[in-house]
Amino acid sequence: MNQSEKIYVAGHRGMVGSAIIRELRKQGYQNIVFRSSQELDLSQQTKVEQFFKEERPASVVLAAAKVGGILANSEQPTEFLYQNLMIASNVIHAAATAGVEKLLFLGSSCIYPKFAAQPLQEESLLTGALEPTNEAYAIAKIAGLKLTEYYNRQHGKKFISAMPSNLYGPEDNYHPDHSHVIPGLIRRFHEAKINNAPVVKVWGTGTPLREFLYVDDLAEACVFLLGSYQGAQFLNVGSGQEVTIQNLAQLIAKTVGFSGSVQFDASKPDGTPRKVMDSSKIQQLGWKSKTSLDEGLKKAYESFLQKSKVS
Ligand code: GDP
Numbered sequence: 001m002n003q004s005e006k007i008y009v010a011g012h013r014g015m016v017g018s019a020i021i022r023e024l025r026k027q028g029y030q031n032i033v034f035r036s037s038q039e040l041d042l043s044q045q046t047k048v049e050q051f052f053k054e055e056r057p058a059s060v061v062l063a064a065a066k067v068g069g070i071l072a073n074s075e076q077p078t079e080f081l082y083q084n085l086m087i088a089s090n091v092i093h094a095a096a097t098a099g100v101e102k103l104l105f106l107g108s109s110c111i112y113p114k115f116a117a118q119p120l121q122e123e124s125l126l127t128g129a130l131e132p133t134n135e136a137y138a139i140a141k142i143a144g145l146k147l148t149e150y151y152n153r154q155h156g157k158k159f160i161s162a163m164p165s166n167l168y169g170p171e172d173n174y175h176p177d178h179s180h181v182i183p184g185l186i187r188r189f190h191e192a193k194i195n196n197a198p199v200v201k202v203w204g205t206g207t208p209l210r211e212f213l214y215v216d217d218l219a220e221a222c223v224f225l226l227g228s229y230q231g232a233q234f235l236n237v238g239s240g241q242e243v244t245i246q247n248l249a250q251l252i253a254k255t256v257g258f259s260g261s262v263q264f265d266a267s268k269p270d271g272t273p274r275k276v277m278d279s280s281k282i283q284q285l286g287w288k289s290k291t292s293l294d295e296g297l298k299k300a301y302e303s304f305l306q307k308s309k310v311s
Helices: 013-028 043-057 070-075 077-097 131-154 181-196 215-230 245-256 282-284 294-311
Strands: 007-009 059-062 100-106 158-164 167-168 199-203 208-214 234-235 242-244 261-265
Touching: 007 100, 013 167, 013 215, 043 077, 043 131, 059 077, 059 215, 059 234, 070 077, 070 131, 070 245, 077 100, 077 131, 077 158, 100 131, 100 215, 131 158, 158 215, 167 294, 181 245, 181 294, 199 245, 208 215, 208 245, 215 234, 215 242, 215 282, 234 282, 242 245, 245 261, 245 294
Parallel strands: 007 059, 059 100, 100 158, 158 234, 167 208, 199 261
Antiparallel strands: 208 242
């Protein structure tokens, strides 16, 4: 990629979009465009088409999405499916029509069937039923990655997709109920420490296994792929670092400095039992994650503390 080319990052206020902008700037890219959701509602087709006609970016990173943790996903499937389908269709189609050269669509590891063989390989897509707690989000992401793939195969566009594992880091959503597990627990353990609460409740049984990727590592992978990959086949982007929710909770308690006890609340859903990706395809191309879970959690907690000082 040329450092002066115009790159549109959709979703620049989110955790992924903001990390991608940090990485692009670090690597010398200056001509980055973005719009807040108030300025440009990506679910409105005409507005999206107008934006692409006016701005004519050379490259696009599609990191905009309605996201949330296990509870938000299972409580609002309508919004998760509709919003994410509209965003993906509008942006990918308008980019193709406006002559965008390169597009990177971001999905998620929840696209895989609930009981697919682990580590999850790209070939397992659409081989079985999805995990019900995030089916709506997954269906929208599968539609987006397929649209990207079809534009690549049928129309020869350099449109590519990456599927990251569970992400965490600066600018995460720390909502008490609607966030993902790491920000949710950082907040809960921090508040328990401040209030001298003896016990923290963690959802589910503690046995599910998850793979976590620090968002700056994903951002490096995205810039790497924009510059070096054109394949129609989407790629997994994971750290390979797997941990049970129980061990994760202990690690977060240690990072935050909470010394009370942890209780599991089995009335809350566990979700899929295991979700670790095989990232050998992207590793063979030359990318590997750098940040250990320990180190990443420390950075995430620091950014949480800074954010709570400001707000
Ligand atoms: P998932 O990978 O789509 O299931 O995403 P989540 O990050 O929402 O949840 C991961 C796992 O952490 C699930 O087994 C949850 O039940 C568990 N978990 C434990 N405590 C929490 C919490 O406070 N918030 C969330 N979101 N999940 C939690």
